[in-house]
Amino acid sequence: MALSGRPRRGPGLRIRLTLLATGLAAAVSALLVWLGWVLVGAVVSAVPQLPPGMVVVVDGAPVAASDLATALQDSARDDVLVAGSVTFLLVVVAAALLSWVITGQVLRPLHEVTATARRLTASSLGQRLRLRGPRDEVAELADTFDAMLDRLQAAFDAEVRFVANASHELRTPLAVIRTEVDVTLADPTADAAELRRMAGVVGTATLRAQQLVDGLLLLVRTEGAGVSTRETVDLGVLARVALYVVGAEIRARGLYVDVRARAAPVVGDPALLERVVGNLVENAVRHNVDGGWIEVCAEPGVLRVASSGESVAPESVAGLFEPFRRGGVARTARGGAGLGLSIVRAVVTAHGGTVQAEAVSSGGLVVTVHLP
Secondary structure (H helix, E strand, C coil), rough: CCCCCCCCCCCCHHHHHHHHHEEEEEEEHHHHHHHHHHHHHHHHHHCCCCCCCEEEECCCCEEHHHHHHHHHHHHHHHHHHHHHHHHHHHHHHHHHHHHHHHHHHHHHHHHHHHHHHCCCCCHHHHHHHCCCCCHHHHHHHHHHHHHHHHHHHHHHHHHHHHHHHCCCCHHHHHHHHHHHHHHHHHHHHHHCCHHHHHHHHHHHHHHHHHHHHHHHHEEEEEEECCCCCEEEEEHHHHHHHHHHHHHHHHHHHHHHEEEEEECEEEEHHHHHHHHHHHHHEEEEEHHHCEEEEEEEEEEEEEEEECCCCCCCCHHHHHHHHHCCCCCCCCCCCCCCCCCHHHHHHHHHHHCCCEEEECCCCCCCCCEECCCC
C-alpha cells in the first residue's frame, strides 16, 4: 500500500516560505532605507543660510555658502545609502537564514507524516507518529493522521477476518457438494434412490451457499451504498409478518410468543427494514431452546426482540454483531450463515439508528433497535 502520486512541480514549501519571508524583509528594509534617505535630505536642507561670499569645507572640499544646503544634503544621503545598503544586505541574509531554519523546524513533522505514509504497507499499519511538543496546527495534523491510521487498521483487520471467515463458510458447502458428487459417481451400482439422496444433499448445500452469498452481497451493499429508498414502514406490521413466516418452526419447537406490537411507523428502505425485523425474529427462534419463550415489542422508533436460549457471556455480546458469529458458538448453531446481526447493524446504521444487545441472566438475548 505504498503511496505514489504526481511528481512535485516547482519549489517545495520550505523554499517558498523562505523566499516569502526574505522578500518581505527585503521590502521592509528597502522602504526604511528610502524613508531614511528622504528624511535626512529634508532635515539637512533646512540648515541656516550663511552670508554670501563665505566658503565652507564639506568632506574636505570647499563649498560656497549658497551651495551649502545642497552639498550637505547630498553628503548625508550618500552616507545613508552606504549604511542602509550594508544594513539591507545583512537583514536580507539574516531573514533568509532564520526563515530557512524556522520553516525546517516547523515542517519537520510534515516530513515525518510523508515518510510514514510512504512506508505504510498492509503489514505495517501499526506505525504511528505520536508527535510530541506544542499542540499547534501541525500537531493536530499529526494526531488526525494517527486517528486515520487507527480507523484504516481497524477496517483492514475487519476485512481480513471477514474474508477469512467467508472463505471458511463457503468451503463447507462446496466440500459437501464435491464429496457427494464424487462418491455417487464412483459407485457403479448407484440407483435412482441414491441419486435422489445425493441431489437432496447437494440442493441443501447449494441453498446454504446461496444464503451466504446473498447475505454477503446485502451486507456489502448496505455498508457501501447506504439507503437509496425511503418510505414509511410500520415496524409492528413487519414484526407480525416475520413471526408468521417462522410460525411452523415456532410451533414445532413449542415456543411461547408474546407480541406487543402497536403502530410504529419509521421512514426507510422497506426491503432492508423487513430484513432487519426478519433476522431478529429468525435469530430468536433458531438460537432458542425447545419450549422457550420469545417477546417482540414494537413502538414508535423502537423494536425490541427478546428470547430465551443458551447463556451468553456479557463480554461477548458486542462480538455477536461481527460476521459469522452465532450466539457465542461460532459455526455450530442451528442453521443460518452467521450474518444476521451483522446485517441488522449495517442496515440500522445506514438508517441513522442504533442497535444494542444485552444478555439475559437466565440465558438468551435482548436486541433493541432505535430508528429515527
